[in-house]
């Protein structure tokens with residue numbers, strides 16, 4: 001009995017909850033049960049330890065990651081709601097991590113949606129009846145009333161798992177959901193939201209990102225997010241995971257369902273192109289054969305290689321893929337980076353084009369150039385394109401793609417983007433456009449300082465992580481030598497990834 005009391009102690013003190021939601025936790029049952037059979041079980045909560053002694057040194061959290069974004073947005077929300085005390089005891093974090101205890105909450109109202117695409121609700125803390133616990137619940141919208149169970153506790157919030165929508169938000173339309181795995185698969189977050197609302201959500205994410213990095217968003221030219229012509233069936237590459245158990249092979253994605261994790265079998269993905277769905281369904285035996293040849297878990301590549309009337313896919317990382325965007329052809333190895341949603345690429349190119357003035361701009365410096373997609377697509381706007389890329393395989397294809405499209409005005413260099421600036425001494429900065437399109441983590445201070453010293457007339461920053469983009473732009477504008485000589489002329493999202501929380505963001509800066 002003593003060990004039972006020790007085991008349940010953190011919860012027994014909360015046999016009585018004074019909360020707005022009706023709580024039906026297993027703990028309540030257990031507490032009631034033990035209270036009945038053992039009168040020595042304390043009915044009053046023991047004194048709560050002073051905050052100070054419970055506080056651990058906070059690890060530093062990268063503000064451009066999901067965790068950092070949530071932390072910032074939760075702080076903003078609690079400030080706006082005047083909730084001074086929201087916390088989770090570290091004893092409880094440890095407890096939840098070690099034992100699988102779930103607390104069930106009924107009729108919880110979702111009061112906001114974070115830029116991570118997850119809804120946020122507030123419940124009373126389990127450790128301190130005067131404090132609140134923030135709950136973050138995937139697949140929910142502002143205004144939904146839900147039943148959920150509370151799982152693992154993180155430092156600033158608890159993970160909630162949706163059990164049931166009790167009353168839907170006025171924005172929710174579940175008839176729009178096309179995928180049978182929606183609510184279970186971690187891939188898409190927004191299928192229940194009408195597409196125009198998805199675009200609005202993404203514009204707000206962009207605004208949140210700039211706000212997080214101290215921009216006054218009212219002064220920024222943030223334009224409405226550009227829609228994707230294809231809202232389903234657009235993804236040209238999938239990388240399903242497989243497990244290590246060869247007797248029960250599963251090929252699919254990470255589950256995100258009622259707190260259960262792990263890979264689940266998936267034989268369709270509504271956002272992927274039809275040929276990739278064919279691979280997942282009809283050609284599943286082929287995929288299983290490939291997986292059988294591996295000993296461990298991993299991912300399998302599915303790359304759409306359809307072009308014109310030739311509809312096909314490959315699983316071979318080295319196979320050379322050809323894609324046609326506008327009037328240009330691009331080749332690259334199937335396992336290397338290429339943009340994933342071809343349908344929206346022409347509108348990105350035409351937006352960037354609209355800022356390039358043939359009478360002023362003579363050079364484009366395409367940094368983080370991959371296989372040359374941006375520079376080559378804009379090659380008819382200027383006299384010279386110089387690209388730089390850190391992946392040798394991508395770089396080789398940038399040079400080959402220039403040839404494939406009959407271009408003679410390009411030069412592609414191998415190296416890290418910071419190294420390009422020393423080679424630009426012969427170029428007139430006032431005639432130059434610098435494009436940067438780094439990966440999720442963004443650029444570096446070294447790069448941004450050199451960019452500022454070079455002082456090009458136009459800077460075009462395309463990013464799949466608007467939070468690292470906003471961080472970089474804050475640094476560039478405020479902390480580099482010539483940053484204050486630039487003004488932001490455009491901030492615009494492009495919906496490269498409909499039905500998901502992701503957004504591609506384009507920012508254009510012009511020398512004043």
Ligand SMILES: C[S@@+](CC[C@H](N)C(=O)[O-])C[C@H]1O[C@@H](n2cnc3c(N)ncnc32)[C@H](O)[C@@H]1O
Nearest residue numbers: 337368369370373389390391416417437438439
């Ligand atoms: C988001 S992709 C963009 C590629 C290209 N702009 C496109 O649209 O296809 C980012 C590229 O940056 C490259 N990269 C990453 N770090 C780099 C660095 N320090 N210097 C140069 N290229 C880098 C990656 O290999 C990848 O090809």
